[in-house]
Amino acid sequence: MSSRRCAACKQLRRRCPSDCIFFPYFPPNNPQRFSFVHRIYGASNVGKLLQQVQEHQRADVADSLYYEAYCRIKSPVYGCVGIISILHQEIDLLERELAKVQAEISLVKGQTQIAQGQQVELSSSSFDLSTTTPWFY
Amino acid sequence: MSSRRCAACKQLRRRCPSDCIFFPYFPPNNPQRFSFVHRIYGASNVGKLLQQVQEHQRADVADSLYYEAYCRIKSPVYGCVGIISILHQEIDLLERELAKVQAEISLVKGQTQIAQGQQVELSSSSFDLSTTTPWFY
Numbered sequence: 001m002s003s004r005r006c007a008a009c010k011q012l013r014r015r016c017p018s019d020c021i022f023f024p025y026f027p028p029n030n031p032q033r034f035s036f037v038h039r040i041y042g043a044s045n046v047g048k049l050l051q052q053v054q055e056h057q058r059a060d061v062a063d064s065l066y067y068e069a070y071c072r073i074k075s076p077v078y079g080c081v082g083i084i085s086i087l088h089q090e091i092d093l094l095e096r097e098l099a100k101v102q103a104e105i106s107l108v109k110g111q112t113q114i115a116q117g118q119q120v121e122l123s124s125s126s127f128d129l130s131t132t133t134p135w136f137y
Numbered sequence: 138m139s140s141r142r143c144a145a146c147k148q149l150r151r152r153c154p155s156d157c158i159f160f161p162y163f164p165p166n167n168p169q170r171f172s173f174v175h176r177i178y179g180a181s182n183v184g185k186l187l188q189q190v191q192e193h194q195r196a197d198v199a200d201s202l203y204y205e206a207y208c209r210i211k212s213p214v215y216g217c218v219g220i221i222s223i224l225h226q227e228i229d230l231l232e233r234e235l236a237k238v239q240a241e242i243s244l245v246k247g248q249t250q251i252a253q254g255q256q257v258e259l260s261s262s263s264f265d266l267s268t269t270t271p272w273f274y
Contacts, residue, residue, distance in 0.1 A: 040186075042179050049177075049213065057214045064218035068205060076186065077194045080217060081201035087224035094231040101235065105242045112245060115252040 025062035144171035162199035
């Protein structure tokens with residue numbers, strides 16, 4: 001029986017039932033995964049959170065709880081909310097950079113139009129010079 | 138005593154000690170704030186997470202736990218990890234947009250340089266025409 005107990009039942013030193021809610025998401029070969037969610041949420045809360053969603057969604061629940069627990073252990077004050085803040089700062093920075101580059105492109109496009117306008121003007125005036133009668137005639 | 142109990146002690150129907158770990162961060166006028174973290178982490182885990190950091194960091198712990206609990210209740214499958222995914226997608230999009238605009242600006246700058254070069258060329262050739270002796274002399 002011991003070899004088929006999931007990481008949760010192993011850590012909680014209990015029998016692992018055939019319909020164990022933890023078994024598919026906390027395999028015995030990865031004890032740290034359960035250990036992390038257990039430290040932050042407690043086994044009973046993790047079980048409740050898994051049970052309240054449909055079976056096909058449980059792997060995502062286990063993954064996201066593990067990620068949040070991992071973040072909270074690494075960063076006890078902010079947890080993964082700290083990552084959200086960093087990502088928001090990154091977005092602000094990119095938006096400012098994008099606005100700057102877009103303003104620059106508008107400016108360069110405007111200068112190009114002026115340059116092209118002058119080119120057309122010069123081009124037509126030089127053409128005039130070669131085809132019209134010289135002034136001294 | 139009832140009026141000075143914090144939201145946690147009120148919900149847990151217990152006496153609120155003078156050194157209650159919850160009192161400063163879960164005031165009685167906002168029962169939902171404690172109710173959310175209680176549903177996701179359990180009161181004992183929230184107490185442990187508050188106690189393991191320094192006092193000046195506890196307000197941030199309470200705020201970030203509340204935010205994560207709020208996200209998990211609103212989105213039971215992904216919690217705030219769903220927000221992290223969305224923000225990563227937004228960053229990818231902004232980075233692609235920025236790369237596109239930067240490529241565009243290089244192109245426009247290149248065209249401007251060509252146009253300015255042609256302008257200088259035409260400008261000097263038109264100058265030549267007006268100052269040199271006509272071919273028919």
